[in-house]
Amino acid sequence: xxxxxxxxxxxxxxxxxxxxxxxxxxxxxxxxxxxxxxxxxxxxxxxxxxxxxxxxxxxxxxxxxxxxxxxxxxxxxxxxxxxxxxxxxxxxxxxxxxxxxxxxxxxxxxxxxxxxxxxxxxxxxxxxxxxxxxxxxxxxxxxxxxxxxxxxxxxxxxxxxxxxxxxxxxxxxxxxxxxxxxxxxxxxxxxxxxxxxxxxxxxxxxxxxxxxxxxxxxxxxxxxxxxxxxxxxxxxxxxxxxxxxxxxxxxxxxxxxxxxxxxxxxxxxxxxxxxxxxxxxxxxxxxxxxxxxxxxxxxxxxxxxxxxxxxxxxxxxxxxxxxxxxxxxxxxxxxxxxxxxxxxxxxxxxx
Amino acid sequence: xxxxxxxxxxxxxxxxxxxxxxxxxxxxxxxxxxxxxxxxxxxxxxxxxxxxxxxxxxxxxxxxxxxxxxxxxxxxxxxxxxxxxxxxxxxxxxxxxxxxxxxxxxxxxxxxxxxxxxxxxxxxxxxxxxxxxxxxxxxxxxxxxxxxxxxxxxxxxxxxxxxxxxxxxxxxxxxxxxxxxxxxxxxxxxxxxxxxxxxxxxxxxxxxxxxxxxxxxxxxxxxxxxxxxxxxxxxxxxxxxxxxxxxxxxxxxxxxxxxxxxxxxxxxxxxxxxxxxxxxxxxxxxxxxxxxxxxxxxxxxxxxxxxxxxxxxxxxxxxxxxxxxxxxxxxx
Numbered sequence: 001x002x003x004x005x006x007x008x009x010x011x012x013x014x015x016x017x018x019x020x021x022x023x024x025x026x027x028x029x030x031x032x033x034x035x036x037x038x039x040x041x042x043x044x045x046x047x048x049x050x051x052x053x054x055x056x057x058x059x060x061x062x063x064x065x066x067x068x069x070x071x072x073x074x075x076x077x078x079x080x081x082x083x084x085x086x087x088x089x090x091x092x093x094x095x096x097x098x099x100x101x102x103x104x105x106x107x108x109x110x111x112x113x114x115x116x117x118x119x120x121x122x123x124x125x126x127x128x129x130x131x132x133x134x135x136x137x138x139x140x141x142x143x144x145x146x147x148x149x150x151x152x153x154x155x156x157x158x159x160x161x162x163x164x165x166x167x168x169x170x171x172x173x174x175x176x177x178x179x180x181x182x183x184x185x186x187x188x189x190x191x192x193x194x195x196x197x198x199x200x201x202x203x204x205x206x207x208x209x210x211x212x213x214x215x216x217x218x219x220x221x222x223x224x225x226x227x228x229x230x231x232x233x234x235x236x237x238x239x240x241x242x243x244x245x246x247x248x249x250x251x252x253x254x255x256x257x258x259x260x261x262x263x264x265x266x267x268x269x270x271x272x273x274x275x276x277x278x279x280x281x282x283x284x285x286x287x288x289x290x291x292x293x294x295x296x297x298x299x300x301x302x303x304x305x306x307x308x309x310x311x312x313x314x315x316x317x318x319x320x321x322x323x324x325x326x327x328x329x330x331x332x333x334x335x336x337x338x339x340x341x342x343x344x345x346x347x348x349x350x351x
Numbered sequence: 352x353x354x355x356x357x358x359x360x361x362x363x364x365x366x367x368x369x370x371x372x373x374x375x376x377x378x379x380x381x382x383x384x385x386x387x388x389x390x391x392x393x394x395x396x397x398x399x400x401x402x403x404x405x406x407x408x409x410x411x412x413x414x415x416x417x418x419x420x421x422x423x424x425x426x427x428x429x430x431x432x433x434x435x436x437x438x439x440x441x442x443x444x445x446x447x448x449x450x451x452x453x454x455x456x457x458x459x460x461x462x463x464x465x466x467x468x469x470x471x472x473x474x475x476x477x478x479x480x481x482x483x484x485x486x487x488x489x490x491x492x493x494x495x496x497x498x499x500x501x502x503x504x505x506x507x508x509x510x511x512x513x514x515x516x517x518x519x520x521x522x523x524x525x526x527x528x529x530x531x532x533x534x535x536x537x538x539x540x541x542x543x544x545x546x547x548x549x550x551x552x553x554x555x556x557x558x559x560x561x562x563x564x565x566x567x568x569x570x571x572x573x574x575x576x577x578x579x580x581x582x583x584x585x586x587x588x589x590x591x592x593x594x595x596x597x598x599x600x601x602x603x604x605x606x607x608x609x610x611x612x613x614x615x616x617x618x619x620x621x622x623x624x625x626x627x628x629x630x631x632x633x634x635x636x637x638x639x640x641x642x643x644x645x646x647x648x649x650x651x652x653x654x655x656x657x658x659x660x661x662x663x664x665x666x667x668x669x670x671x672x673x674x675x676x677x678x679x680x681x682x683x
Contacts, residue, residue, distance in 0.1 A: 148368075148369075148372055149372070149376070151369060151372070152369060152372045152373050152376055153376075155369060155373065155617070155659065155662055155663050155666065156373065156376075156617070156655075156659050156662070157617035157618065157620050157621050157658060157659070157662055158617070158618070158621060159618070159620075159621025159622075159624060159625075160617075160620060160621060160624070160639070160654070160655055160658050160659075161655065163624065163639060163640065163643050164381075164639070164643065164651045164652070164654075164655045165380070166643055167642070167643040167646050167647075167648060167651050168381060168391050168646075168648065171395075243510065247512045250512055250514075251512060251513070251514060251621075251625055254512075254514050254625065254628075255624070255625070255628055255640050256640070256644065257640065257643050257644060267512075267514075270514065270515070270518060273518065274518055274521065274522060274629075277522050277526070278526075284518065284522070288515045288518065288519070291512060291515055292507075292510060292511055292515060295510040295511070295512070296506070296507060296510035296511075299506070299509060299510045300506070
């Protein structure tokens with residue numbers, strides 16, 4: 001721990017506006033053991049998701065075929081055999097009632113969870129950056145309008161809005177795409193706020209004024225002078241959005257309005273798991289464990305990325321974990337931490 | 352004191368504007384979607400006559416601004432609907448009526464509100480106690496093994512979805528150990544003791560996650576205060592560690608905790624939806640999930656409005672409390 005701290009502090013003296021070059025991010029991440037382990041776990045999960053067809057081919061199963069012969073309908077649909085039907089054919093057993101292969105559903109579920117979460121994060125980042133930069137560079141009227149909308153978006157509870165939006169789209173729309181769009185379009189408010197604040201503080205700096213005076217157009221300035229400075233805060237926040245998006249997707253699917261069968265998703269697998277936990281405990285434990293490990297490693301990695309990109313935040317607290325809270329309340333957090341930071345500044349000013 | 356009054360007035364006006372903005376956005380999102388709005392609103396099970404009736408009621412031929420105006424009118428002064436044969440009155444905060452059951456949306460929500468309020472408020476008390484307590488403990492014992500353990504536990508807490516914790520709690524406590532019966536909602540007015548016992552697990556599964564967030568916030572706020580110069584001066588004068596932690600560092604954590612608590616109301620309501628569905632509690636969340644599943648749009652829109660209203664209000668109240676805790680905010 002102390003070793004990591006020294007490295008981080010040494011790195012922190014280098015630059016005031018942390019640059020987000022890939023190499024530097026990697027070197028700073030290397031200094032944090034927990035973040036490295038988390039990164040390895042995330043990489044493994046991504047690999048499993050990408051290789052899902054390969055893995056299931058090796059097992060010789062697929063996620064959607066019913067195996068009526070493997071379930072005991074006389075006992076209400078419990079899998080035949082001990083431990084929920086685990087064996088050479090079905091590595092993790094079969095799903096109660098349907099007999100679908102659990103291993104195949106689990107690895108294909110990783111595709112849905114990670115795919116939806118990452119794609120939703122991309123949408124959130126793109127919309128957030130566009131709105132934030134437009135608000136900061138546009139006329140006062142544009143800024144007022146966009147900031148108001150952002151405020152409202154931040155104020156609306158993510159789960160509730162996502163749930164409600166899922167009601168107005170026809171059932172024929174492909175579900176995973178729909179869930180991605182809904183999560184992506186509901187939760188971009190925090191990124192927009194960060195980007196607006198950051199852009200406002202950079203646009204008055206000399207090098208931006210110089211670019212403007214030499215006749216650059218606004219969008220040229222935005223692209224060449226402002227966006228590079230936005231990379232660090234945006235990457236930091238996006239890293240925290242990914243685990244949050246995974247939680248939301250799994251929650252919506254758990255409620256039965258997200259990703260629907262036959263497409264597997266971890267949250268959806270848990271919908272009926274409590275009924276079967278005695279006969280087939282792995283039907284509950286595997287998706288729950290997969291969700292836990294995925295969200296935890298992404299959260300730790302997100303924390304690590306933040307420490308790597310903003311070393312001062314970590315060293316200020318002297319002990320590891322940093323100030324802001326990850327995943328669970330990420331959307332609420334931004335406005336708030338920004339608010340309390342303001343207050344701290346005001347305190348300093350009045351003292 | 353006039354400064355404080357002015358601050359209150361500014362906050363009140365800001366809150367009203369935000370609420371209006373919420374209603375505009377909700378209206379536009381749900382009633383100005385591409386496609387057959389009347390069909391979507393009425394739901395998949397409506398007959399063509401019903402769809403036609405809904406289209407008339409929503410005045411789909413009018414421009415959007417006129418329709419929104421009628422919608423606002425319904426919210427503030429009520430509305431009269433003609434159902435073909437008779438005229439039906441929908442009183443002041445009119446949120447419309449369900450096309451599936453024919454009941455007024457406001458009645459549905461009010462009927463379910465006690466359950467959801469019991470759940471969220473109880474959980475809030477629990478997570479403040481647990482979270483702030485853990486945070487204080489872990490800031491106090493910083494650098495020791497118990498502090499590391501607390502940090503690990505809170506991290507694991509933030510990474511677990513509500514329904515996973517709830518599932519595990521329910522299976523272990525009710526299923527395996529049989530310490531508690533499977534939760535079943537009992538009215539507080541009927542039997543307060545049974546009410547609390549039955550809500551204990553839902554409270555816990557909501558509170559554990561939020562408590563983890565509060566623990567981290569309290570801890571970092573306290574560590575920040577403990578690192579300040581005036582605390583070092585207290586130490587130099589020989590003020591005891593316990594007094595420093597409780598009297599000074601905890602005070603530093605007060606304002607951020609209030610602020611975070613307000614912001615968490617939204618995520619707590621989201622969590623309540625999960626807890627209600629998981630434990631079978633007949634609250635707003637369960638009704639919302641049902642309404643979404645059967646595409647009962649007036650119910651969905653009404654609930655989104657009411658919940659957003661609560662969240663915006665909670666934020667406004669928190670802002671005021673924040674200002675009471677730290678008067679310097681008012682001057683800015």
